[in-house]
Amino acid sequence: MFSVCDAPAQDIHFSQFQNSPANLNPALTGVFEGDLRFIANYRNQWASVPVPYRTLSGAFDMKVFHPKVGKNGFLGVGLVFNDDLAGNGDLHFSQLGGNLAYTRQLGGGVYATVGLQLMAGQRSVKPGQLTFEEQWNGDIFDPSRSVSESFTSGNVVLGSISTGFNLHYQVDGTRTKFDLGAGIFHLNTPKTSFAEEADVKLPMKISPHFIATFQVSPRFDFRANALYNKQTSYQEIVGGAALRYHLNFEKNKELAVQAGIATRLQDAIIPSVELQAGHWTAGFSYDINTSEFRTATLRRGGPELFLQYIIWKVRAPKEFKACPIF
Numbered sequence: 001m002f003s004v005c006d007a008p009a010q011d012i013h014f015s016q017f018q019n020s021p022a023n024l025n026p027a028l029t030g031v032f033e034g035d036l037r038f039i040a041n042y043r044n045q046w047a048s049v050p051v052p053y054r055t056l057s058g059a060f061d062m063k064v065f066h067p068k069v070g071k072n073g074f075l076g077v078g079l080v081f082n083d084d085l086a087g088n089g090d091l092h093f094s095q096l097g098g099n100l101a102y103t104r105q106l107g108g109g110v111y112a113t114v115g116l117q118l119m120a121g122q123r124s125v126k127p128g129q130l131t132f133e134e135q136w137n138g139d140i141f142d143p144s145r146s147v148s149e150s151f152t153s154g155n156v157v158l159g160s161i162s163t164g165f166n167l168h169y170q171v172d173g174t175r176t177k178f179d180l181g182a183g184i185f186h187l188n189t190p191k192t193s194f195a196e197e198a199d200v201k202l203p204m205k206i207s208p209h210f211i212a213t214f215q216v217s218p219r220f221d222f223r224a225n226a227l228y229n230k231q232t233s234y235q236e237i238v239g240g241a242a243l244r245y246h247l248n249f250e251k252n253k254e255l256a257v258q259a260g261i262a263t264r265l266q267d268a269i270i271p272s273v274e275l276q277a278g279h280w281t282a283g284f285s286y287d288i289n290t291s292e293f294r295t296a297t298l299r300r301g302g303p304e305l306f307l308q309y310i311i312w313k314v315r316a317p318k319e320f321k322a323c324p325i326f
Helices: none
Strands: 036-045 053-064 073-086 091-107 110-124 155-170 177-185 205-215 220-231 234-248 255-264 268-277 280-289 300-311
Touching: 073 110, 091 155, 220 255, 234 268, 255 280, 268 300
Parallel strands: none
Antiparallel strands: 036 053, 036 300, 053 073, 073 091, 091 110, 110 155, 155 177, 177 205, 205 220, 220 234, 234 255, 255 268, 268 280, 280 300
């Protein structure tokens, strides 16, 4: 049945999109509290179909302060690696790239950022593991029947150029903050076809997003986020909310727990939990299918894990004070 469906290339996606900033928007590079940030994401989707769809992502970004950038701005630089495996044919998509962003303080707690992402990737497939309509002889499926489908190559290399912008606002002296922006991916619409004569491209994608934290009491935060992905005729709308409780505020020993719920419109309900302990933050979510596809998945959409580690550098004193014993 699926062999007759039109299936243009699409991007990877995470339910915890706010915890994968390198894939959400290049302009989020370096926009965080701290100096160096390491992030890992893992998603295993539709394990009951029975062929699972597995996505891995790893990212690193950091702030770079330089006199030429100015005292009211800084650079964000980062690396990102994605690895996606899908379906019976082991459709494999690996990407490695770099992010560069420039952030400038506009005044008060308002910061504007523009970002650029350059990615190199490889898509591969194993045609021998696929089945086709022609192998149905009218009565039974016969894998020995020849098919007219041909693959010039099982591998294709591509490059992608993306950009984005973001507006960050931080209320001084509180934990209240928000990010409003959009990533614009695949400006060059790279070719992804395994057949030389076919002009199948990776379409441009736009991803407007909103991520916010509101401090409602000394220990409680309300967090909200929303995302709209559009790639040709395909679209995804995700929105969620969470409540965060802080148990300890001591520097380097911070402890906070969070519980939330999100929805992917017409597709899934997504409960989640999160724990912050010092420099570490970990999160877990689970998609519960609500669409008609739940008949095949038994409502089991799949688990998703997130792990983050942030480093704060020790700042040099503004004035050097000599030791009196010398």
